[in-house]
Amino acid sequence: MGLDDRKLAVLRAIVEDYVATQEPVGSKALVERHQLGVSPATVRNDMAVLEDEGYIRQPHTSAGRVPTDRGYRLFVDRLSRVKPLSPAERRAIERFLVGAVDLDDVVHRTVRLLAQLTRQVAVVQYPSLARSKVRHLELVPISTTRLMVVMIADTGRVEQRLVELPGPIPAEDVTELRRMVNERLVGIQLSETPPLVQALVDESPPQLRPAMATLSSVLLETLVERHEERLALAGTANLTRGGLLDFQGSLRPILEALEEEVVLLKLIGEAEPSTTRVLIGDENEIDNLRAASVVSTGYGPGSTIVGGLGVVGPTRMDYPGTIATVRAVARYVGELLAQN
Amino acid sequence: MGLDDRKLAVLRAIVEDYVATQEPVGSKALVERHQLGVSPATVRNDMAVLEDEGYIRQPHTSAGRVPTDRGYRLFVDRLSRVKPLSPAERRAIERFLVGAVDLDDVVHRTVRLLAQLTRQVAVVQYPSLARSKVRHLELVPISTTRLMVVMIADTGRVEQRLVELPGPIPAEDVTELRRMVNERLVGIQLSETPPLVQALVDESPPQLRPAMATLSSVLLETLVERHEERLALAGTANLTRGGLLDFQGSLRPILEALEEEVVLLKLIGEAEPSTTRVLIGDENEIDNLRAASVVSTGYGPGSTIVGGLGVVGPTRMDYPGTIATVRAVARYVGELLAQN
DNA sequence: GACTGGCACTCGCTACAGTCGAGTGCCAGA
DNA sequence: TCTGGCACTCGACTGTAGCGAGTGCCAGTC
Numbered sequence: 001m002g003l004d005d006r007k008l009a010v011l012r013a014i015v016e017d018y019v020a021t022q023e024p025v026g027s028k029a030l031v032e033r034h035q036l037g038v039s040p041a042t043v044r045n046d047m048a049v050l051e052d053e054g055y056i057r058q059p060h061t062s063a064g065r066v067p068t069d070r071g072y073r074l075f076v077d078r079l080s081r082v083k084p085l086s087p088a089e090r091r092a093i094e095r096f097l098v099g100a101v102d103l104d105d106v107v108h109r110t111v112r113l114l115a116q117l118t119r120q121v122a123v124v125q126y127p128s129l130a131r132s133k134v135r136h137l138e139l140v141p142i143s144t145t146r147l148m149v150v151m152i153a154d155t156g157r158v159e160q161r162l163v164e165l166p167g168p169i170p171a172e173d174v175t176e177l178r179r180m181v182n183e184r185l186v187g188i189q190l191s192e193t194p195p196l197v198q199a200l201v202d203e204s205p206p207q208l209r210p211a212m213a214t215l216s217s218v219l220l221e222t223l224v225e226r227h228e229e230r231l232a233l234a235g236t237a238n239l240t241r242g243g244l245l246d247f248q249g250s251l252r253p254i255l256e257a258l259e260e261e262v263v264l265l266k267l268i269g270e271a272e273p274s275t276t277r278v279l280i281g282d283e284n285e286i287d288n289l290r291a292a293s294v295v296s297t298g299y300g301p302g303s304t305i306v307g308g309l310g311v312v313g314p315t316r317m318d319y320p321g322t323i324a325t326v327r328a329v330a331r332y333v334g335e336l337l338a339q340n
Numbered sequence: 341m342g343l344d345d346r347k348l349a350v351l352r353a354i355v356e357d358y359v360a361t362q363e364p365v366g367s368k369a370l371v372e373r374h375q376l377g378v379s380p381a382t383v384r385n386d387m388a389v390l391e392d393e394g395y396i397r398q399p400h401t402s403a404g405r406v407p408t409d410r411g412y413r414l415f416v417d418r419l420s421r422v423k424p425l426s427p428a429e430r431r432a433i434e435r436f437l438v439g440a441v442d443l444d445d446v447v448h449r450t451v452r453l454l455a456q457l458t459r460q461v462a463v464v465q466y467p468s469l470a471r472s473k474v475r476h477l478e479l480v481p482i483s484t485t486r487l488m489v490v491m492i493a494d495t496g497r498v499e500q501r502l503v504e505l506p507g508p509i510p511a512e513d514v515t516e517l518r519r520m521v522n523e524r525l526v527g528i529q530l531s532e533t534p535p536l537v538q539a540l541v542d543e544s545p546p547q548l549r550p551a552m553a554t555l556s557s558v559l560l561e562t563l564v565e566r567h568e569e570r571l572a573l574a575g576t577a578n579l580t581r582g583g584l585l586d587f588q589g590s591l592r593p594i595l596e597a598l599e600e601e602v603v604l605l606k607l608i609g610e611a612e613p614s615t616t617r618v619l620i621g622d623e624n625e626i627d628n629l630r631a632a633s634v635v636s637t638g639y640g641p642g643s644t645i646v647g648g649l650g651v652v653g654p655t656r657m658d659y660p661g662t663i664a665t666v667r668a669v670a671r672y673v674g675e676l677l678a679q680n
Numbered sequence: 681g682a683c684t685g686g687c688a689c690t691c692g693c694t695a696c697a698g699t700c701g702a703g704t705g706c707c708a709g710a
Numbered sequence: 711t712c713t714g715g716c717a718c719t720c721g722a723c724t725g726t727a728g729c730g731a732g733t734g735c736c737a738g739t740c
Contacts, residue, residue, distance in 0.1 A: 026732050039684050044733065062691045062732050101562075102501055138480050140492065150490050150498070152480065158490070158500045161442055222441075236576060237595035251591065255577035366703050379713055384704065402703050402720045 003053070007046045009036060011055055012079040014047075015067050019318055022242060024064030069281035069315060072293070076278050076319050083320040085328050089117060093332050100336065103127070103156035107232050110309065110333050115235025117325045120313035121258065123268050123296075126230040127155035127306040127337070129223060130191040137185060139178045139215075144168040149215070151223055153190070155306050155337065161222040166210045173208060177215065180204070190223055229265050233258060238313075246291070246314030253288035258312070263288075268296045268308040276323050281315040291315065295322050299330035301338035309333070343393070347386045349376060351395055352419040354387075355407050359658055362582060364404030409621035409655060412633070416618050416659050423660040425668050429457060433672050440676065443467070443496035447572050450649065450673050455575025457665045460653035461598065463608050463636075466570040467495035467646040467677070469563060470531040477525060479518045479555075484508040489555070491563055493530070495646050495677065501562040506550045513548060517555065520544070530563055569605050573598060578653075586631070586654030593628035598652070603628075608636045608648040616663055621655040631655065635662050639670035641678035649673070 003011075013034045017025040027040040027047060036043065047065055050056045055071035058064070067075065085093075096113040100106040107124050114122035132153035140148040147163040180203070184196050197216045204212040236258065239251050247254055257263055263286055267279075276297040284290055289312070296310025309330055311322060343351075353374045357365040367380040367387060376383065387405055390396045395411035398404070407415065425433075436453040440446040447464050454462035472493035480488040487503040520543070524536050537556045544552040576598065579591050587594055597603050603626055607619075616637040624630055629652070636650025649670055651662060 024732090028732075040732095041684055041686090041734095042682085045683090048734080058733085060690090060692065062689090062730090064732065135482065136480055136488070138478055138490065140476055140478050140490075142475065142492075148476070148492055148498075150478065150480075150500075152482070152488055152500075156502075158488075158498075160490075160492075160498045162496075234599060237592055237599060240590065240592040240595065250580065252577055252580040255580065259574060259577060364703090368703075380703095381705095381713055381715090382711085385712090388705075398704085400719095400721060402701090402718090404703065 003049070006036070006038070007050060008074075008079060009034075010043055010046045011050055011067070011071060012075060014050075014056055014065055015071065015075045015079070018066055019316055022316065024059055024066050026064035029064070067316075069283065072280045072315060072319070073283070076280070076323075080320040080323075083324050085324055089325070090328070092117065093329060097332055097336055103158075106156075106333065106336060110329060111232040111234040114309065114311060114326070114329050115238060117329070118311045118313070118322050119235075119241065120238050120311040120317065120322070121233070121235045122309070122311050123258075123264055124232045124309040125265060125269050125307040126232070127153070127157055127300070128229060128269065129153060129157060129159070131155075131189065131300075131304075131306045132157060133187055133189050134185045134193070137178070137181050139174055139181070141171065141174050147174065147215070149218060149222070151219075159222060161218055163215055163218045165214055169211050173211065177208060177211060180208075180212075181215070181219075194220060194224060229261075229269065231261060231264060231268070233264075235311075242314060242316075246316055253290075254292055254312070257286055257288035267294055267312075268310045276327055277310075278319065278323065293317055293319075295319070295326050297326055297330045299334045299337075301334055306337070343389070346376070346378070347390060348414075348419060349374075350383055350386045351390055351407070351411060352415060354390075354396055354405055355411065355415045355419070358406055359656055362656065364399055364406050366404035369404070407656075409623065412620045412655060412659070413623070416620070416663075420660040420663075423664050425664055429665070430668070432457065433669060437672055437676055443498075446496075446673065446676060450669060451572040451574040454649065454651060454666070454669050455578060457669070458651045458653070458662050459575075459581065460578050460651040460657065460662070461573070461575045461594075462649070462651050463598075463604055464572045464649040465605060465609050465647040466572070467493070467497055467640070468569060468609070469493060469497060469499070471495075471529070471640075471644075471646045472497060473527055473529050474525045474533070477518070477521045479514055479521070481511065481514050487514065487555070489558060489562070491559075499562060501558055503555055503558045505554055509551050513551065517548060517551060520548075520552075521555070521559075534560060534564060569601070569609065571601060571604060571608070573604075575651075582654060582656075586656055594632055594652070597626055597628035607634055607652075608650045616667055617650075618659065618663065633657055633659075635659070635666050637666055637670045639674045639677075641674055646677070 010030070013030055013036065014025050017030065017033060027043040030036070030043055031038070031040050047056065051065065054068055055074060056065040057068050059066055093113060096109055100109050107126055111122045111124040114124065132155040134151060135154045136152045138150040140150065142148050145165045145168050147165060148160055149163055150158060150160045152158050180200060184200055185193055188196060197219050201209065201212050201216050239254060267286065276295065279294040281293060282290055284292065284294065292312055293315045294310055294312050296308055298305035298308050300306035310326055350370070353370050353376065354365050357370065357373060367383040370376070370383055371378070371380050387396065391398070391405065394408055395414055396405040397408050399406055433453060436449055440449050447466055451462045451464040454464065472495040474491065475494045476492045478490040480490065482488050485505045485508050487505060488500055489503055490498060490500045492498050520540060524540055525533055528536060537559050541549065541552050541556050579594060607626070616635065619634040621633060622630055624632065624634065632652055633655045634650060634652050636648055638645035638648050640646035650666055
């Protein structure tokens with residue numbers, strides 16, 4: 001059975017009021033604060049239907065109504081109008097992000113900005129290595145048997161790793177290794193490199209073969225398999241706003257989830273192009289975040305996506321505002337990356 | 341006026357019991373759990389003195405006693421015996437730290453280990469750049485007018501930064517710049533580099549002067565002034581143990597302080613050689629941490645100190661155990677760094 | 681048929697009184 | 711100097727009562 005327009009309006013009003021006041025909202029207060037054009041009794045009837053359908057619920061018999069996860073979902077999908085950013089917010093974003101000197105700086109500024117604007121916990125994934133292309137590989141001799149491999153990606157990320165060579169190696173050979181590696185790999189997306197790295201070993205002249213073998217295994221390991229994804233976090237103190245009413249009294253599970261990088265990456269990192277993902281309460285696959293909502297999106301130069309960013313907050317959050325902010329920040333960061 | 345041995349024993353017993361149970365401890369319970377050899381009444385008299393002197397206090401008239409910050413201080417300074425680590429803990433440390441592949445990895449493993457062992461919030465400062473020496477400077481041409489400067493420090497830290505040159509520069513000049521920069525700076529402690537960097541510009545042949553000027557300003561800025569210090573954090577979820585009884589009900593100030601890198605660096609970074617610093621409650625200069633205690637120490641290869649690490653927890657913490665763990669972890673990390 | 685006003689009912693919240701008991705301070709006596 | 715005894719304090723807990731916000735239902739109106 002469908003919900004007519006007025007019932008939807010009632011749901012919207014409930015969500016808006018509850019988000020604003022954090023208190024169960026009753027029929028009387030509702031007609032006072034919104035122009036619904038009907039009496040409290042009528043609203044009560046509508047509420048009863050909305051409750052049957054699972055969009056709202058009563059914390060206890062003689063209390064007002066509170067939206068359920070399902071209610072928020074409907075609100076987000078069909079009822080919320082996009083809230084444009086205020087000029088002040090736009091200015092804040094610009095002011096915050098200009099002057100960033102390197103990628104670390106960009107990511108840190110972004111995550112703080114996002115936390116500040118949304119007043120929630122912000123998470124920003126570094127540009128994913130898998131989605132980056134190799135811009136340059138540098139081999140720096142540290143001693144006769146040790147090399148520092150430095151990989152510079154087109155997204156600005158720089159990864160380095162120490163290589164212990166099987167034996168001493170002259171400077172010319174390092175030069176040759178450097179030439180070969182760059183020739184083969186520059187411009188290639190990192191996720192595509194493994195077969196090429198493999199091929200490099202086979203192509204090497206005999207005297208370089210052992211060194212190249214060691215080098216290639218390190219390349220594979222560091223650049224593709226291991227800890228390739230990083231992220232930054234800010235605003236955990238915002239969890240304490242709303243004094244433990246959100247998150248059913250315990251921050252523990254949330255804080256635990258936020259410490260698990262793997263978990264967060266799953267959450268934030270699986271961004272599809274130009275979509276903003278909203279996960280509300282139960283919809284979340286991570287048990288520890290069942291009491292929270294996540295708003296995330298991808299970012300990158302132009303229309304490509306190189307990483308994700310988003311916020312984690314109570315299910316009772318200002319979805320339209322948060323969504324707008326997350327999108328805007330992602331767009332600005334994308335532009336910033338495009339400039340390099 | 342002095343405290344005789346028995347009074348000190350009473351204080352020690354109070355601290356130990358309170359830390360273990362988290363409940364105010366009364367005279368009767370005290371004589372039952374410890375071999376004090378006197379009656380509750382005597383203990384009560386001693387308690388009255390201890391209270392007069394400010395070492396313990398009563399939360400309310402008919403409750404047991406709780407140590408004050410001053411009481412903990414006395415306990416830490418004079419009463420606690422060093423608690424040796426259990427073999428299991430030693431094994432845990434070793435198992436955790438072997439297999440670290442690079443500095444990032446070492447720091448991350450260390451901070452998690454420390455959080456896990458102490459069950460508190462752990463903070464680890466990356467080896468301070470100011471205290472590191474330059475091992476190598478690499479200049480990687482990105483385009484004809486752009487260089488990537490990569491600095492490798494002897495502590496394993498690697499910093500990079502993009503340089504926008506005033507004009508196009510041929511490959512030989514880059515080679516020459518690299519040679520000059522390395523000749524002058526390798527082996528020098530970073531805090532000592534500024535005058536040398538300055539001299540580099542003056543020494544440059546005319547055609548290299550503009551490029552060197554730009555390069556040197558970036559070197560100065562990145563390597564010495566800006567965000568030279570980094571740190572890692574873990575175990576914030578541990579703040580929720582003891583369910584809000586610690587930290588007088590609000591995690592907010594603590595979480596806020598933990599987000600301020602500058603604040604944390606002041607706290608953890610000012611390590612003097614081979615001392616373990618314990619700051620208890622009020623002694624802390626940071627207002628937000630007045631309800632917390634900090635145990636920190638320096639670490640580094642051999643006897644030099646290149647960074648700090650420590651934990652933040654409730655004043656009601658197991659000081660002997662925490663101090664022992666912090667020291668042990670710092671020692672292991674130092675050994676690990678010495679190996680590279 | 682949809683809406684409205686009225687009314688009885690529910691139930692969490694707050695205030696208040698009373699009881700219980702852990703813990704104290706003090707004192708007289710060993 | 712220590713100890714046992716005793717009166718006292720006061721927070722924690724329990725039970726009761728009143729309040730009020732909010733509901734569901736029903737009969738009446740447009």
